[in-house]
Amino acid sequence: MVEKLKKKVEPVAATTPKVKAAPKVTTTIIAKCDCVNEYQDKIYGKGMRAKNSKGTNFKCTVCGKV
Numbered sequence: 151m152v153e154k155l156k157k158k159v160e161p162v163a164a165t166t167p168k169v170k171a172a173p174k175v176t177t178t179i180i181a182k183c184d185c186v187n188e189y190q191d192k193i194y195g196k197g198m199r200a201k202n203s204k205g206t207n208f209k210c211t212v213c214g215k216v
Contacts, residue, residue: 177203185213 183199190199190212201208207216 177208179203179208181208183210183213183215185210185215187212 179201180194180198181201182197183201184197185199187199191197194200200211202211203209204216209216
């Protein structure tokens with residue numbers, strides 16, 4: 151007679167903590183930049199661009215200048 155083998159499931163160690171990654175906080179400002187973008191000129195005013203935080207500086211969302 152053929153016996154069916156049962157699959158052994160080993161429990162995961164209870165000492166493994168479940169850690170969720172904290173989301174990064176991004177700050178956005180509107181500041182002067184010399185790049186050209188018609189869409190942002192209409193929304194924020196001529197020469198004003200949205201800039202996202204990058205460490206201690208802010209990076210233009212159009213041209214990437216710091």
